[in-house]
Amino acid sequence: MDANVSLSCSISSFINSGGLPWNLPGCRLGAQAGSPGAECLRAALDIPVFRHKYPSSPLRMTRPCLHVFLAALFYAGAPETRAHPLMAEPVNHPLVFTFDQFYLPVDPDEHLAGGGHLLLAELNCSACHAAPDAWRPWLAPKPGPRLDGVGSRMDADMLWLFIRSPQHLKKGTQMPGLFSGAEGDEEKVEAVVEFLSASTWDAPQMPAGDAMRGRNLYHETGCVACHEPASDHRPANAPEDAELDRPGNASVPVVLADVWHQDALAAFLHQPLAFRPAGRMPDMLLTSQEAADIAAYLHLGRTQPGNALRAALQIPPQGIERGRQVFHEMRCAACHEAPGSSRVTAPSSHPMRTLRLDQGCLAERQTSGIPRYDLNDLQKRALRLALISLQAGARPDHLATPAQQTDWHMTRLNCYACHDRGHKGGPEDPRALYFTGTGSATGLPGGSAHLPPSLDQAGARLGREGLEKILLGPRAHVSSHTRMPLFGAPQVRPLVDWLLETDKGMPAR
Template identity: 25%
Template sequence: MSGALLLVTVWAFWDDEFARRGFKTYQEEYHKTQYQRARVEWKETNDKIAAKEIEIQTQLAGEAQRLESSEAYQALSEAALEAQIHLDEEKEQKKFAGSRVDEAYYYFKKAMHEGRNYDVEKAKLEELEEKVREYDPLIAEKQEILDKAEAALMEFKAKSVNLEKELRSLVSSRAIIEQKMDYYRPFNLMWRPAEILQTVIPGFSINNFSEIVYRVDRCMTCHVSYKDPYYEEFKEPLKTHPNLEILIKKHPPERTGCTWCHLGQGTATAPVEDAHGSHHEMDQTREVNEPILLGDQMQSNCRNCHDGVMQLEGAPMLNKGKKIFQKLGCHGCHLAEGFEKEPKVGPSLRRIKWKVGAAWIYDWVKNPKNYLPETRMPDFELNDKDALAITAYLVESSDKDFKYNNDLPPGDAANGKKLFESVGCQACHQFKGEGEKHAPDLTNVGTKVRPRWLVNWISSPHSYNPGSEMPDLRLSESEGADIAAYLLDGKDRIRDRELEKRARNPELVAYGEKLVRGRGCFACHDVNGMDSEGRIAPELSSFGRKMVAELEFGDTHIPHTWDNWVRTKLKEPTSFRTERVLDKMPNFHLSDDEINALVVLLRGFNGSKVPDKYQDIMTAREQALETGRRLIDRYNCKGCHHVEGEGGYIQKYLKGTVQYPPPLEHGDYHVGERIKPSWIFSFLKNPTPVRTWVDVKMPTFSFSDKEIQELTAYFEALSPEKIKYEEGLNIAKPVEKVQTGVKVVNYMDCGKCHDDGAKGISFKIASSRLKQEWIPKWMKETQSLIPWTKMPNHWDEEEGKLVVKTKFRELKTIGSVDQQVNAITDFIVGYNNPDYDNSLVLGEVEEVDEDEEEDDDFFEGGGSDGASEDDDEDDEEEEDE
C-alpha cells in the first residue's frame, strides 16, 4: 500500500512539474540558445576591445603613478581639500545660526499667541536672521576658492579622467552582454526558471450580463522567441513569427494578444492539443476554445479589424477570396457583412429578347462555358425541360416596347478593325486572343447577338441598359456598324425555329417563372417582375463560426469537419443533396486555388464584434483611398491608365507611345496634384476632347454624382502634397508678368503645338484645368514625370542645375530658369482672363538646324479623348424577327 502511495505521489509530482509544463522544455532551450548567442557576442566584443582595453589600463596605471609621484599634484590636492574643509566649516556655522533663528522664531510666535509684548523677541529674531545672511558672502568666497582649486586639479589630471571615460565607454557594451548572460543563467549550475508569460486584453467583449470580458493569452509561454528574427530556421514553437514587419510590429501581442488572429484556447499551456483547440472540433466554446487556424486560414480573422479594406497588406489569400466573392456575385444570393451594397454582377435581362435569340439563351443556361469558357456564370446543371422553361420565361418577360435607335446601316469591317484597335475597346474586351479580360470575350459574339442590337449597343449602350457599366464611347451609328461588322466576323447567329415555337407555350412560361424565382436568377440579373425578391440562400455573416453539428453532410463519407464541408460544397455544390435537402447552389467550376481563397474568406465571416479601440478605424484619407480603389477596379480604369503602380494594359495594343492614355498616378506624377477638382468632376460627368491627336477615347461612364465625388477625393488623397483650395477662373496676374510669359512662350515657340490643341493640349484648356502649383513642376521635370510624353524637356541639365538650351538662347534675356518657368505659369494661369492680351508676336526667331530641332512638342503626353462627329447614316433594315 505504501509503495502504491509513493508511486502515485511520484507520478503526481512528475505530471504537475513536467507533463503539464511542457513549456519548461521550450523555455530552457530558448534560454540556452540566448545564453550561447550572448557568449558568442561577448567573445566577439571582448576580442574586439581587449587590446584597446589593455592599452588604456596601462596608460591609466602610468598616469596614476605619475600623479602619485608629482609634488605639484599633491599640493593641488591638499589645496582643494583645505578649500573644501573651509567651505564646509562656513556652511556648518550657517546651519547653527539657522537653528538659533528657529529657536528665536518659536519664542516670538509663542509671545504673540499669549498676547504678551513681543518686541524683545522680534528684535532678537531679526538680529539672528541678519547674522545668518552674513554667512552668504563668506560661503560664496570659499566656494570660489574651491572651484579654482578643483579646476586646477582637474586640469592636472585631465588625461586620467579622459582615459577613465574612454574605458567605461569601451567596456559598456560588454557589460550589457554580461548582464544578458546573467539573466539567462543567473547561477553557474542553473538556467533561468521557466515562467508563465501572458497578455491580458481588457474590454475584449461584453457578456450577456453587460460585464466586461477579459481575454488572457499565454501563447508566448511556449512561443517565447516569436519576434526574434534569429529563430526563423528553428522548429515550432521557437520559430520566428512570419512577416514581422506587418503582423507583429503593427499588431504587438502585448496589446492585441494572439488568439484574436489565430484562435485556439489562450489560457491553456498544456497539453498542446488543448492550447491549439484541436480537441474541440465538435464541441466549441466561441472565442474560448476554437480550433487554431492553420496555413492561409490564419488570414481570415484579419476581417475582424480590417473589414472595409479590399486589398489588405499581408493577407493575399483573403484579398483574393474577396475579389472572387465579389466577381462571382455570391452576395446576390447570400447576405454577407461588408458586401451588402455590392451591385449585381450580371447583365440586365429586362430586354434580353432584343439582344439574343431563344436558341442562344437555351444553350447558354444549359452550359455557359460552352460559349465562354472563362465566364463567371455558373452551371445550374439544368435538364432540357428546365432550360427551355427558363428560356421561355426570359423571352416572354422581356420589354415589349423597346426600339433600336436606327435601322441597321452597312458596316465596313476593315474600318471596324481599325476603330476597335484604336478607340480603347481592347482595354476591356478580348477578340481572337488580343485584348484584356475585364469584360466578356467577343470572339464568338457573332453567334450570339442580333446585328442591329450590337450596332445599337456599341453606339449607345445606355439606351438599352441605363445602368450598364459598359461606357459610351460616343461613336456614331456608322462607326458602331463598322465595329459590329468586324466583330460579327461573318458568323451566323444561332437560330432554332422549332425551339422558338415551343418556347411560346404559356405553361412552359409559367414553369420557367417558377424556376427563375426558385434558382435566384434575379440575384445577378435584373429580371422583370422580380425587383422585390429577397436573397434565396443562407446568410454568411457568421458562417465561419458554424459548428460541425449544424452542417448537413447528407450521404457523404467525408470527415466531419467545417473545412471538409466547405471545400466539398464549393467543389461539388450538390454533394450533400438528398431526397429531403435540395441544394440550389450552382457549380462555378472553381479551381483549387480559388476554393482555398474562398475558404479563407468564409472562415472570416465569423460575426465577431471587435471593440472600437482595437479596430483599425480608417482616417478620412484612407477611406477616400479605399472607396476610390473599389471604383477604379469596378470601372476598369487600369485598363487604360496607370494607377498606383498598376494598369495601362491597353498600351501593348496601341501603335506608338503617342497614343498612350495619360497616367492617373505614376511615380511622382499624381492627377490629383495636377488637375483642379472642379475640372475633374465636370470632365467625368461629361468628357470633352482634351488630347484630340489621340484615338483612344475617354468614354462617358454612367457615374453618379456621388461616385464622381468619391473618385475626385481619391485622386486628391493620392497626391503627396497638402490639398490646397482651388483658385477661381480668370485669376488676376500683374500685366507685366503675363507679358513676360508671352515673350517666353513665343521664344520657345510653344504655340506651334498648344495654340489650337492639334498636337498638344490647348492653352485655353490648360488654363482652366491645371493647378497653378503643379505647372512649374511639370515644366522642369517633364520627361521624368511621364516618360512616354512627346513633350521634351525645354532646359538642359548641367551639374544638377537647369540651363537654357542653345536653341532658346533668347531666353537668357528673361532671367533665370525659375523666372522663365514662373513667367510661363503666369501666362497659362491667366490665359483665359479677357483683360490680358496674349497675342504679342516677336520678331522672327533665329533658324536652327534640323538636327537640333526637337520632334513635335506636346504640353502633356498620353491618352486621348477625341470625340467624333456622327457620320451620315445609311438605312438598311435587317428582318431579324
C-alpha cells in the first residue's frame, strides 16, 4: 500500500474500537481544545479545533501524518506537560481516596477485608443491598448528589454521555454506569436525560472570576490535598532548587469543571454541601468571589463540548414521565432523590448475605442494568473478602472500640488527607508543600507550622466546645492560607462523640 494512502477514521469509532481514549492526559481534543497540548497539536497538523468530543466529520490524514499525530499525543501526555488539574493522570477505577492510600495488593486478606468494608460503604453498595443488622451503622450509604436543577448545570448532551457511561466521561467517578454495556438502551438514557433536564433552577448571581487569582487560591486553600496540583505551579514552600514530584496517590478528578457551566461550578464551589450533602466534597469556606475565581481557573481553555453520538442516533423524544419511570426502574433513587416534589422509592435488591461473588458488579463480563463501576482487581478482591466475612456471620469487631470508631469516621471523611492521628495519615510529601501559613490556628500540635495539626489527643485538648467550633462553625483562618473545611453536621457529630470518648482521660498534650 502506498505510504501516502489517505486514512480516514471517525474519532468516535476509533475510540470505541479501543484505539485511543478521548481524554488522554495533556491533549483533550474536545472539551480541552484550548489547552496548550491540543493547540500545539492542532497547529502542527493544521487541523481544525474540534468543538465537541466526538467529531461528526472524519479526520483524514496520511500514514506519516498519523505517526506524527500519535507521537504528538504521546508527548502531550508526558507528566511535565500536565499544566492544569484537568490534565491529571486518569483514574481508571472508582476512586475512594483512603482505600488507595491505605490498602495494597501485598496486604493480607484480613486487612484487605477491612478495605472491602470501606468500599461497601463509600460506593453505596448498601443503598441497594441490605447489610446484616450488626453492620448497618457502619456500612450506611451516603446521600448522593442532589439532582434538583441539574438541567441548568449541565447541557443535555453532556448529561446523556455521563449517564450512558460515567467512567468514560469522568474517570475515577464513584457513579456506576447502568447503561454502559454494548447492550445499553439509548432510549432509556434519553428518557432519564429528558426527566432530569426538565429540572432547572435560578442560579445565584456570581461575580466575574479571575483565573489567575483562582490559580493561586486552588493551590493555597487546600484543594490539592485531594485534587491534582498543576505541574507549572511552584508552591511558596518549595526550595528554589528542588524538583517537584507528582503526588503518588491518585487525585480526585475535577472533570465536572469540564462539563458544568462556569456560573454553576462557581455556585457549587461556594456551597458544595447544598449540592453534595455527603460532605466528601467539603465546604472550603470560599467567598463568592473566591469561588468564581477558582471556577474561572478550572475553565481555562475549556470549550463547550457537544455530543455527535447522541445527535447521530436521532433518538425520538421519550417524555418526562417515561424518564421518571426509568429513573425508578433502574434504581437511581437508591442514591439520588428524584427531582421535583414527588418522592420515588427505589425497589429493593438482594441482601449482601446472598450475593454471589462472581456475578453482578463483580462479574467478569457485565450486562446492561447491572451497576458497572469498572472496579480494579484490588477492589474486587477486597469486596469479595468483605462479602465472604459478612456471609460467614462475622461481626464488626474491628470497629468495636471508640478508637476504631474514630478511625473509621476519619477514614470515610478522608480526614487523613490532611491530618495524622496515631501515626496514620497526613499529606504526602508532594502535596505537603502546598500547605501554607505561619502557624497552627487550632492550638493542636503539628509537625510543621504550615502543616495541618496532628489530631492526637484532640478530644482531650479541645473538648466538645472546641471540637464543635472547629468542625461545625465558620472560622477565621488568621494564621493559615490552607483552610479547615466544613463537612456538614450529620457527618461530623458522630466523629466529635468518638473523639471525646477515645481521648477521655488522656493528658491534653
